[in-house]
Amino acid sequence: MNIALLGYGRMGKSIEAIALNRNHKITLKIANATDDYDFSNVDVAIDFSIPNAAVTNIKKALDAGVPVISGTTGWLENYDDIINYCNTKNGTFLYASNFSLGVNIFFEINKKLSQLMAGFPDYSTEIEEIHHTQKLDAPSGTAITLAEQIIEQTNYKNWTLEQPKADEIHIEAKRIPEVPGTHEITYNSEIDSISIRHTAHSRQGFALGAVIAAEWIKDKKGVFSMKDVLKING
Numbered sequence: 001m002n003i004a005l006l007g008y009g010r011m012g013k014s015i016e017a018i019a020l021n022r023n024h025k026i027t028l029k030i031a032n033a034t035d036d037y038d039f040s041n042v043d044v045a046i047d048f049s050i051p052n053a054a055v056t057n058i059k060k061a062l063d064a065g066v067p068v069i070s071g072t073t074g075w076l077e078n079y080d081d082i083i084n085y086c087n088t089k090n091g092t093f094l095y096a097s098n099f100s101l102g103v104n105i106f107f108e109i110n111k112k113l114s115q116l117m118a119g120f121p122d123y124s125t126e127i128e129e130i131h132h133t134q135k136l137d138a139p140s141g142t143a144i145t146l147a148e149q150i151i152e153q154t155n156y157k158n159w160t161l162e163q164p165k166a167d168e169i170h171i172e173a174k175r176i177p178e179v180p181g182t183h184e185i186t187y188n189s190e191i192d193s194i195s196i197r198h199t200a201h202s203r204q205g206f207a208l209g210a211v212i213a214a215e216w217i218k219d220k221k222g223v224f225s226m227k228d229v230l231k232i233n234g
């Protein structure tokens with residue numbers, strides 16, 4: 001399979017290593033907006049760039065009729081626009097705030113736990129995410145997905161990085177050198193606390209998940225999620 005890497009930073013390089021190891025070729029690398037987007041020899045595009053570049057990168061791939069997966073976070077205010085654009089072009093698109101198998105299992109645990117906790121209003125919910133100091137966005141895309149899952153199951157209406165109101169989930173975003181990504185959800189009452197945590201030990205899981213998603217999506221049409229790729233029921 002011929003892959004375009006839209007973004008060639010930490011994730012782009014990790015994806016390249018795994019893709020080559022799985023006998024794929026990297027036939028296009030875009031490192032900034034002025035590069036030549038020549039998709040003529042590309043089967044799938046993988047976007048791990050920066051929040052300001054993701055929308056343009058995704059649209060350029062869709063314009064070229066190339067299936068595109070995006071792991072870039074911090075651009076989701078434009079998600080609906082991208083879905084409409086993809087459908088108009090009869091294209092193929094998949095976004096995931098987190099491509100690792102472990103976090104996608106963790107998402108299911110989060111959903112189940114929040115369903116259970118919805119019946120126990122003495123507990124309040126908070127989310128902590130920890131990432132490396134180069135990360136441009138806060139909170140992480142993964143923390144937003146976790147918060148949205150909880151909001152769907154409970155009386156919480158929103159999330160906030162600030163001091164939370166009663167109907168808001170507080171997300172604490174910590175930046176510590178070299179941390180690949182840690183997410184913890186805690187339910188606190190006066191009596192006790194219940195926590196679930198996912199800790200990434202490296203970027204390997206994100207990169208492998210992205211390559212597996214690219215292999216899966218290559219010949220498909222439509223809009224997909226990692227639940228489709230990993231065949232998660234829930």
Ligand SMILES: NC(=O)C1=CN([C@@H]2O[C@H](COP(=O)(O)OP(=O)(O)OC[C@H]3O[C@@H](n4cnc5c(N)ncnc54)[C@H](OP(=O)(O)O)[C@@H]3O)[C@@H](O)[C@H]2O)C=CC1
Pocket residue numbers: 006007008009010011012030031032033034048049050051053057070071072073074096097098099100206
């Ligand atoms: N969904 C998931 O599983 C994961 C998502 N991510 C997300 O992926 C994104 C990338 O992360 P990471 O690799 O660590 O970040 P990096 O900063 O290491 O890489 C991003 C790269 O994109 C480059 N870039 C700038 N402008 C453009 C452009 N117009 N087109 C293409 N590339 C451009 C940057 O170049 P320059 O430095 O010169 O600006 C940089 O090299 C982030 O949004 C992060 O949150 C990260 C890990 C997992």
Ligand SMILES: O=C(O)C1=N[C@H](C(=O)O)C[C@H](O)C1
Pocket residue numbers: 073097098131135139140141142143180181182206
């Ligand atoms: O920027 C990162 O590094 C990561 N970003 C993603 C996010 O924002 O959730 C996924 C992972 O946690 C690493």
